[in-house]
Amino acid sequence: MRRRLTQLFIITCALGLSGCASTQWELEPWVKPYERSNLADPIMSMSRNPIALAYIKHVFESREGARGADGAAGGGCGCN
Template structure:
């Protein structure tokens, strides 16, 4: 009985996190400010600095050796 009650409670908690977004609200959520990388111009510069600092390169789809000469 406890296992059934616990599983039902877990299911209810999981379903409580679901939300339906209205079409008129989707434009607000698709705003570029809602993206993790808010400044698209700064992202390549930061990635280049990380590649040079770590001496490694990969996973970004750009060729180069990580030495900063490209």
């Protein structure tokens, strides 16, 4: 499991870095601001109800050994 986690992390970092590199030199933003109405819909928000989300994550963390990287972090879509 630990090995699989490390492999996943390396692959994800490599993809991320290659994405940054290519965006800096080659790519243009491919979703224009006027095309983001669907993304701006509240049902697309990962934490549209923060008070309930914090609570249910607490419920899981109290009963599970794992912690962190639970999807709470992260931004929006630059929609507003």
